[in-house]
Amino acid sequence: xxxxxxxxxxxxxxxxxxxxxxxxxxxxxxxxxxxxxxxxxxxxxxxxxxxxxxxxxxxxxxxxxxxxxxxxxxxxxxxxxxxxxxxxxxxxxxxxxxxxxxxxxxxxxxxxxxxxxxxxxxxxxxxxxxxxxxxxxxxxxxxxxxxxxxxxxxxxxxxxxxxxxxxxxxxxxxxxxxxxxxxxxxxxxxxxxxxxxxxxxxxxxxxxxxxxxxxxxxxxxxxxxxxxxxxxxxxxxxxxxxxxxxxxxxxxxxxxxxxxxxxxxxxxxxxxxxxxxxxxxxxxxxxxxxxxxxxxxxxxxxxxxxxxxxxxxxxxxxxxxxxxxxxx
Numbered sequence: 479x480x481x482x483x484x485x486x487x488x489x490x491x492x493x494x495x496x497x498x499x500x501x502x503x504x505x506x507x508x509x510x511x512x513x514x515x516x517x518x519x520x521x522x523x524x525x526x527x528x529x530x531x532x533x534x535x536x537x538x539x540x541x542x543x544x545x546x547x548x549x550x551x552x553x554x555x556x557x558x559x560x561x562x563x564x565x566x567x568x569x570x571x572x573x574x575x576x577x578x579x580x581x582x583x584x585x586x587x588x589x590x591x592x593x594x595x596x597x598x599x600x601x602x603x604x605x606x607x608x609x610x611x612x613x614x615x616x617x618x619x620x621x622x623x624x625x626x627x628x629x630x631x632x633x634x635x636x637x638x639x640x641x642x643x644x645x646x647x648x649x650x651x652x653x654x655x656x657x658x659x660x661x662x663x664x665x666x667x668x669x670x671x672x673x674x675x676x677x678x679x680x681x682x683x684x685x686x687x688x689x690x691x692x693x694x695x696x697x698x699x700x701x702x703x704x705x706x707x708x709x710x711x712x713x714x715x716x717x718x719x720x721x722x723x724x725x726x727x728x729x730x731x732x733x734x735x736x737x738x739x740x741x742x743x744x745x746x747x748x749x750x751x752x753x754x755x756x757x758x759x760x761x762x763x764x765x766x767x768x769x770x771x772x773x774x775x776x777x778x779x780x781x782x783x784x785x786x787x788x789x790x791x792x793x794x795x796x797x798x799x800x801x802x803x804x805x806x
Contacts, residue, residue, distance in 0.1 A: 479605075479606035479607070480600075480602050480606050480607075480608045481602065481606065482602050482603060482604040482605055482606045483602060483604070484602070485602075486600070486602035486606065486608055487599070487600055487601060487602055487608075488506060488598075488599070488600035488608070488651040489506065489507045489509050489512060489549065489597060489598070489599055489600075490503025490504075490505065490506045490507070490597070490598040490600075490649050490651060491503055491504070491505050491506075491507060491560055491561070491595050491596065491597050491598075492504045492505070492560070492595065492596045493560055493563070493564075493593075493594075493595060493596075493806070494594045494595060494596055494614070494615070497592070497594045497615050497640065497705075497706040498594070498614045498615035498640040498641065498703065498706070499614065500596050500612050500614050500643055500646055501596045502596075502598075502646075502647075502649055503596065503597075503598045503649045505557050505560055506557075506649075506651045506652060506653055507549065507551055507557070507561075508551065508552070508554070508653065508656065509549055509550060509551040510550045510551055510552065510632075511549075511550045512547060512548065512549045512550070512599065513547040513548050514545060514546075514547035514548075514549070514597065514599055514611070514613055514637060514639070515545065515546065515547050516543065516544075516545055516611075516641075516642040517543070517544050517545060517546055518540050518542070518543050518544075519540070519541050519542040519543075520538055520539065520540050520541065521538070521539050521541050522537065522538050523537030523538070525537065540702060541702060542696050542702045542703070542704075543641050543642075543702050543703055544638070544639060544640065544641065544693075544703070544704055545613050545615075545616070545637070545638075545639030545640065545641060545642050546637060546638055546639060547636075547637050547639075548634060548635060548636050548637060549597075549634070549635045549637065550632065550633070550634045550635075551632065551633055551634075551635075552630045552631065552632055552633075552658040552659075553623065553630075553631040553632065553633045553658065553659050553744075553757055554656040554657060554658050554659070555656060555657045555658075555659065555746050555747070555755040555801055556654055556655075556656045556801050556802065556803055557654070557656060557801075557803065558757075558799055558801075559572070559583050559799065559801075559803055559805075559806035560595065560806050561595075561618065561621070561633070561635060562583065562585045562797055562799060563585060563593060563806055564590065564593045564594070564595050564616075564617070564618045565585075565590075565618045565620075565621040565635065565687060565689065565797075566585035566586065566587055566588065566590075566687075566796075566797060567587065567588035567589050567590040567591075567593055567689075568584075568585055568586045568587075568588045569593075570583050570584065570585055570806060571805075571806075572801075572803055572804060572805065572806070575750070575753045575800070576750065576751055576752075576753065578749065578750025578751055578753065579749055579750050579802050580749040580750045580751075580753035580800055580801075580802065581800070581801060581802065581803055581804055582753075582798065582799070582800050583798070583799040583800075583801070583803070583806070584796055584797075584798055585796060585797040585798070585799065586794040586795070586796045587713060587794055587795040587796065589709055590617065590618070590689055590691070590709065591706070591708070591709070592706075593617070593618075594615050594616055594617055594640075594706065595616040595617075595618075596612060596613070596614050596616065597612075597613045597616045597637070597639070598610065598611070598612045598613070598646065598648065598649060599611045599612075599613065600648050600651070608648055609644070609648075610644060610646055610647070610648040611642055611644055612642065612643040612644070612646040613637070613639045613641075613642055613643075614639065614640050614641050614642075614643055615639055615640025615641060615703075615704075615706065616637050616638070616639045616640075617637070617638045617639075617689075617691060617693075617706070617707050618635050618636065618637060618689065619636045619637070619638050619688070619689050619690070619691060619693075619707075620635070620636040620686060620687065620688040620689060621633060621634070621635050621636075621686070621687050622634045622684065622685070622686040622687075623684065623685050623686075623759065624682070624683070624684040624685075625659075625660070625661055625664055625682065625683055625684075625744075626661065626681060626682030626683075626720070627661055627681050627682065628661060629660065629661050629682075630658040630659065630660045630661075631658065631659040631660060631661075631664070631744055631757065638691065638693045638707060640703055640704055640706075641703050657746060657747070657755075659744035659746060659755075659757050660744070663744040663745050663746055664680075664683070664742075664743075664744055665741075665742075665743050665744075665745070666680045666683055666719070666740070666741070666742055667740070667741040667742075667743075668727065668728075668738045668739065668740055668741075669738060669739060670739060671739040671762045671763075671790065671792075671793055672739075674739050674740070674741045677721075677727060677728075678724050678725060679721040679722040679723070679724035679725065680719060680720070680721050681720045681721055681722060681780070682718070682719075682720035683717065683718070683719055683720075683742055684717045684718050685715070685716075685717040685742060685759055685761075685787075686714075686715070686716050686717055687713065687714075687715050687795075688713065688714035688715070688716075689709065689713060690709065690710055690711035690712075690713075690714070691707035691708060691709055691710060692707055692708050692709075692710040693707040695707065695708070713795075714786075715761065715786065715787030715788075715795065716784070716785065716786050716787065717784070717785055717787075718782050718783065718784050718785070719769075719782070719783045719785065720780065720781075720782045720783075721780065721781065721782075721783070722778050722779070722780055723771050723778070723779035723780070723781055728766060728769065728781075728783045729769075729770060729771060729781070731765075731766050732766040732767075732768075732769055732770055732783060733770070735765060735766075736765075737763045737764070737765055737788075737790070738763070738764060739760075739761065739762050739763060739764075739790075740759075740760075740761040740764045740785070740787075741758065741759070741760050741761075742758070742759045742761075743756060743757065743758035743759070744756065744757045744758070749800070749801075749802060753800060754800065755800055755801060756798060756799065756800035757797075757798075757799055758797065758798040758799075759796075759797050760795065760796050760797075760798065761787040761795055762789075762790040762792070762793035762794070762795065763787070763788045763789065763790035764785040764786065764787050764788065765785065765786055765788060766783050766784065766785050767784045767785065767786060768782075768783070768784040769781050769782055769783030769784055
């Protein structure tokens with residue numbers, strides 16, 4: 479029996495071969511909170527019957543079903559591949575580095591068609607029995623990463639799902655040792671693409687990648703369920719850089735509306751030879767929208783520069799993930 483509280487909860491994920499068809503979880507996420515729920519649309523008959531004062535229960539119908547919610551977690555050194563693939567869209571196979579146990583995943587920005595997940599949630603009753611809620615057809619509509627002084631790197635993923643199946647067998651959760659990336663491993667670099675250099679004074683960073691999709695594809699012959707969402711707008715990339723005002727590098731870029739490449743990376747323990755555990759976001763072009771320093775007292779100035787990610791015409795936005803994971 480599990481513990482009859484959130485201590486006994488679990489989340490398992492698997493990539494789907496067919497949108498909305500459940501796949502037994504192959505990875506288990508150590509999450510901090512989640513809000514995945516079934517959403518149903520109902521209609522109640524308004525038919526008049528002589529003397530009836532209350533709507534008739536048998537004339538209530540469910541006209542559509544879907545799911546939505548979010549997952550918050552710490553970004554760790556193993557097991558992140560499926561989430562990154564579903565966010566970024568590229569089909570990724572980890573590439574062995576040298577002859578050792580380090581494997582590099584390069585998630586470049588692409589359409590997310592065909593990239594859906596089954597997410598199985600184990601919800602404990604107070605008795606210790608864990609109930610199953612299997613969310614199918616889960617598309618990631620946004621992912622936001624954040625890390626500041628004294629913090630771990632965190633990720634928040636917004637989910638759109640096709641349905642919830644409560645007839646699946648709850649998988650037995652298993653976890654490999656995992657270590658979170660954190661501020662002590664963080665580097666922020668700017669400059670020309672491929673030759674970025676460290677930026678001094680950075681106290682906090684965030685990056686949000688939004689994948690707009692038409693999630694209202696409800697048709698006849700679909701049993702009240704949606705067809706796979708389709709990208710219906712350009713990708714939105716934005717974030718904030720909080721810094722002490724130690725140099726004018728970012729301030730000058732804001733003033734001139736100049737472009738720069740941004741690399742935000744975390745390097746953990748060494749895996750083999752020159753290869754370290756790595757989480758890296760590469761934005762070949764950003765522009766600063768807001769953030770010129772203002773003075774509101776005697777303290778050190780701490781401007782926050784808000785940025786947007788754009789296409790530089792040549793290089794792809796990407797997330798690089800180095801781990802010992804041989805598969806996603």
